[in-house]
Amino acid sequence: MVSVLRTDSLTKRYGALLVTDAVSLDIGEGELHAIIGPNGAGKTTLINQLSGELAPNSGSVWFDGADVSALTIHERAKRGLLRSYQITSIFEDFSVLENATFAALGSRQHAFRFWAPMLAGQEARRFAEEALEATGLTHRLSVAAGDLGYGERRQLELAMSLAAGPKFLLLDEPMAGMSVQESAAVIALLQRLKRQYTILLVEHDMDAVFALADRISVLVYGKILFTGTPDEIRNHPEVRAVYLGEEETGAEA
Amino acid sequence: MSAFLSVKSLQASYGHAQALFDISFEVGAGEVVTLLGRNGMGRSTTVKCLFGMLPVSSGSVSVGGERVDHLPSHRIARKGLALVPEGRQVFPNLTVEENLVATARDDKRSRGKAWDLDRVYVFFPRLKERRGNLGSQLSGGEQQMLAIGRALMTNPRLLVLDEATEGLAPVIRNEIWRALAELKQDGLSQIVIDKNVKALMGLADRHFVIEKGCVVWQGTSNDLRGQPEIVHQYLGV
Amino acid sequence: MTSIFSRPSTWVPLLILLLLAAVPFVAQATGQQFYVAFFARIIIYAIAACALNIALGYGGMVSFGHSLFLGLGAYVVGLASFHEVGSGWAHLALCLGVCGFVALVTGAISLRTTGIAFIMITLAFAQMGYFLFVSLKNYGGDDGMSIAKNSRFGPVDLSSATSVYVAAFIVLVLSIWWLAKLRVAPFGMVIRGAKQNARRVNAAGIPVLRYQLLAYVMSGMLCGVAGLLLANLNAFASPSTLSWAVSGELIVIVVIGGLGSVFGPLLGAIVFLGLEEVLKTWTDHWMVIFGPLIVIVALLGKSGIVGLLQRFDPRRKPATQPAATTAPAAAAGTANTVKGAV
């Protein structure tokens, strides 16, 4: 498997607190890699460092064979390394379609264009519509994003990441706040997308993780405790103790 | 059983868009009920109306037999209601400890052991570790714990949890379910909104399914178990 | 067709533009030349407000220092005239160059900050400009400087009120037209997006600071053009144009009109300056009425006059206000890095 994203003992600390502790990851092309771990283990912090939002104290990030550690968020985004946010982060005054088109445009070309309407850009618009279709928001195209319910916001958040046409998707709890039905839809969607994109998924919804992940890394106190297949994880005693708990071995509800 | 909270034919709108059409349910003293439904059906909107955060356009909300639907939020809360809101909403510019104590209250009417800083820290040791951090510096799950702890610190008689287990690790989530069960033993009434129907069936006495702003089904956990088609139809499972 | 004329928020401003186009002719016919100068001033302020609207309305950058660019534009003409340069093209090039450069430098520094700090740092730059011109003794200091050589564009000399009026009117129409396009063009969407959530714009692959900076520079340059016209109209350049109160007035104009709307600046300028004129005829203490009116505008919210007109628009939702709750967005930790509006 060709490695797409690799980190080299990535370390981030806040004062005395080591949030990511020499994390080395290697994610192959087309893989769906999940990261699980207790709250506050450093998952979001890790994603922030991968996306470029946070600078690590030491260590490096390699994407597509190049060292991207020094690149900014938007430069990484342009190369196809995109993220969604754990805390919903959409443009509330824009319509759903505008939100998605914006995302589609941003990653593909510069926006120093001052005359023709953004929505007239055929290419970006097509990507946006596809992404909205995939996330099931087609019926809400012209609604202002601020008027969406919480769950729909999450859907839009995901649609924006997809519309950007990523090579690699960093998904931070995409299912949080979604009802079972919507989660199931997103799981199905990710199933379909799986081989097209390489995906790093952070999620506490174990149904989703076990259903989707090729490999899972368990992050505890900033360190990778264990990396393995879903089955290995499910039965790993230590993982069960620190994270899964006793009953949590598979489908709930 | 005399209802502690009773909601009758509630209607509410966001601007011109009506979100609630007909919501009625009751929560008895010490009872745990759930509001079930898919995304965008109006569960959180109902919660906002309970707390006076959204004006009620018609219908009524009563606490202990007293109409509260036109009272300001803080007066309603003072009747013994506490909220763990959707999306956490911890105070980003306060430290963990300040978040907990700022709105803390000792309500003589609440039953069971009183909640104080120590008890919350025992419950969520993680918060104790992070006590000096600002709310904005917490991880998603830590914020969720903080939101729960903050609500408990008001020593409520009715705890309203809107997606309170969202973003929590499974172990913690199980802890929460256990704790809610314990609180129920103490006699604390609860309204729980969550997607984990299985856990809810274990915890709650009664369920209300909300669809497009109306209560379309209600019944006990046993009723729900007996009618899987309901779960399928309204919750998509 | 029908759509435009069934929407008051569109046809009312267009009608006003049409009426403004008629002003010089009517004034000529009735011999009331004064009104040409009067409306020229309104139009020039509308241009300045359009300029501010790019930064403030679209980009959410609450600049409390746009008087700096208005003043710089005016002084370019003043200084050029002082040194016997009368070519309008030279004035324009200098004006765009100077304002662009100053906006680039001050913007680059100011945009490091957000929120209140941004408001204050832009104010600081304008104040520095004010004190600079006050102390330029050779150029009149606080007395300001008369302009002997107005900008001359080929055969057109901006020495009469009418010629300034025509020039300003053309600039205004072009600005409005462009602003309407810009609003939904990619660039406009980026800066409007940055106003709501700068972090997200970045994550979408767009280096948001560059766009904000460019918006600030364009805003400064257009404001400079307004200053150039103002200097020609008054045949005078004065440091008082750079005072903080002028920056405040420009903000008020933009907001009265309707923040971030296309026609807002024009409507705002007409109402603000017109009202000032009307109230002054009633009483010396007109500010006792004027002040509270501004407060009321602020209380009513930012949709301004345009928002008011939109209420009469059929089949159109009233401008989305931050309704009862923006709850999930206000959620903890969403460090909302909107310039000027945290």
Added chain:
Amino acid sequence: ATIGLMAPLSGPQAIVGQDQVDGFMLAVEQLGGKLGGQPATVLKEDDQLKPEIGGQITRKFIDKDKVDAIVGLSFSNVLMASLPRIVESGTVAIATNAGPSPLAGAGCKANVFSTAWQNDGAAEAMGKFAQDKGLKKVYLMAPNYQAGKDMLTGFKRYFKGQIIDEVYTQVNQPDYSAELAQLQSAKPDAVFVFYPGGMGVNFIKQMAQAGLMAKVPLYSVFTVDGTTLPGLRDAAVGSVSGAMWDAALDTPENKKFVADFERKFKRTPSEYAATAYDAANILNIALGKAKPGDSRALAAAVKAAGSEVKSVRGPFAFNNNNLPVQNYYAFETVKSGGSVVGKLVGTPLAKHSDVYRAQCALK
């Protein structure tokens, strides 16, 4: 006759404008509501001390209201901004508050008059006064703007002793303790300052509180006058101001003016009221002679009227540059009964002309 009266009527300097309006209207009232025998319409406009607004009002007066004369014209920055249109139209204008040096010199205009002063005049008088007193070392202070610089230049024109230091402070500076410490350490024979409006109140109050009034004699211009005395009171006692007018001037015209003004407006007039009062009386004479609508004739009549009018300030006439020839007095601020008033202590410059008039091409 229609007169356009433009003055700052809002903002911190509104008192200056208010005094001008009141002074002018008092004269018109005394003249039975007429100027030159014709019923007078006085249009009053607030320039807000903004040059740009001043320019607009001037246009309005000339183009819309077709006034016979414009009076007031606010501070020199507003005056200068209004000038282009006034010169272009030839409308008679009488400034009652300013006489900037460009207008006194090469830039003088046949239709633009001032019943106030050339900016340097009062300062020159104080320079002469200090010189006559035989002072050796003087310390100068003024705000850092045009008028401040003019004033100190004027002082130096007549004072030949040593200038220890010339300090320019920030415009609208609130706190002067640092400057006062410098002043104290310089040990001058006297300090000469120009701090109009609130700045003067700040400065003098603080100087008095630091106990310096007793140690360093204070000479000033446009600092202690009718507009600031109510806020200063005892703090200003002992200071000497140079001015072309004060309520204390003992002439019959002035007595009547001050008494009538106080009766009508319940406050003591300032020099700004006096200049506007004179302007009205000059216009009255001129309008009685010139045909309405002929601004050239009116300008000539105004010039002639300057020599005829019984000015409240004593001797008065227009110079070739249309600025006043007048006395400059020194007044000491003293306590008299319960109130604080000016007391005439000298007339350093009698029938004084400014230096710029040589550069003026007018006769």
Added chain:
Amino acid sequence: MNGTIVFAQLLNGLQYGVLLFLLAAGLTLVFGIMSFVNLAHGSLYMMGAYFAASAFQFTGSFGLAVLAAMGGSLLLGLALEFIAVARLYRRDHLDHVLATFGLVLFFNELVRIVWGSQPVFLQVPEFLGGAIDIAGFTYPAYRFAIIVVGLLVAIGSWLLINKTRVGMLIRAGAVNPAMVAALGVNIRLLNAMLFAVGAMLAGLAGAMAGPILSVQSGMGESVLITTLVVIVIGGIGSVTGAFYAALIVGIVDTMGRVFLPFMLRQVTERSFADAAGPALASMLVYLLMAVVLAWRPQGLFPANR
């Protein structure tokens, strides 16, 4: 230029700094903690000075005048809060700027209607009328009274914000009032109280400054901007920051005013130095702010919250 005068000027800078802090204190509460950009703070300060002057005229007692100023501006603050400000907390800064800009115009004119355009008289109280001699320079005793009051206010507001639950609630309410209310706190009342206290401090500052400054319409603006500069340099929301920043601004401004022209004269032509020195000195505070913000956008001593 000898050592004593440098020392004397340092002292002047310090005391100007404390005066600035006194002005800034009320604003820090409202602007820093509640995040309400209150340009009308200067107006409240002006009103305080007028209240004091009027009370002084009637009673002849400076103590009563100060009380009247504080009481009057407290009530005025409550009224303003009730009528306008309360509706604006949750809006963004732009609306604050706008509304309070309108209030500034209103109050300036109101004062002229009620008290006239001329400055009104307010005197240093008899017992503080003297001057104290330090190192050969006389200092008005009244300035020391200002320093004492300034320090008391500093300590008081620091305690209020950082050490009380009210402080926490207000900080929380500035970000998410709906949530604070839903947790059972009457945040509206709390905000009203704090705004009124801020207004009261403005009034106190006005009364204290009245005897040394000209009490007149518009007196608030010139100090308001400097005060805002102080708060921004210090770090918004931090009382300690505002205090240090006030001292820094006071010293920089004073030293710049006095020594900058002097130093320029040493290195350049006198005429140029005389022109550039004061110009530079008047820009110094703004320059300082620009440099500080460019270097540390969050201010020098940001509130750690």
